[in-house]
Amino acid sequence: MGSKLKPGAFDCYGSALPDEPMFILLARDPDAPTLVDIWADWRELHINRGRRPEGDRAMADEARQCANSMRAWRAANDGTWRRPVSPITEMPIGWRPIDTAPKDGTPIDVWVGGEFPHRVTDVVWRAPTDSEWWTHGGDTIDTPDPTWHDLFGPLGKHEPPTHWMPAPAPPAQTETA
Structure with missing residues (x-):
């Protein structure tokens, strides 16, 4: 269950x-x-x-x-x-544990720990496509399991995200003359 x-x-x-x-x-x-x-x-x-x-x-x-x-x-x-559920944007600001991140395709920003800690933007939880692969550090990662993906493919298994936060909204469109 x-x-x-x-x-x-x-x-x-x-x-x-x-x-x-x-x-x-x-x-x-x-x-x-x-x-x-x-x-x-x-x-x-x-x-x-x-x-x-x-x-x-x-x-x-x-x-x-x-x-x-x-x-x-x-x-x-x-x-x-x-009772209404607060949307993701109404949650407290700041980094949150990755196990609380949405796994519904919502783009988020994540913090990757490891030897070279860094922020990764526009990350979503999804299964990889059949043809998707990603090479990092000489290792080819090709997994059928759902995982965190950025624009280039799945994030490395050796550098899992530890925290997340909502992705910022895009800038407002301005009219140009």
């Missing part, structure tokens, strides 16, 4: 291809727990009939745990989801 902050073992969002359609159910939806249970029942039916591998049973079990967690969350948070 996963959440936005702690993805689960079968996190579809993190493993989705960049252009792959998906549908996400939130616990605030009163039908979500039932729909997740139905999906788990359907998956187990296919496992039992040999149409899906036995290894998928853990996925169905996690789905049932998720449905139960959704019910518990709804009971404990009745109505709290109706």
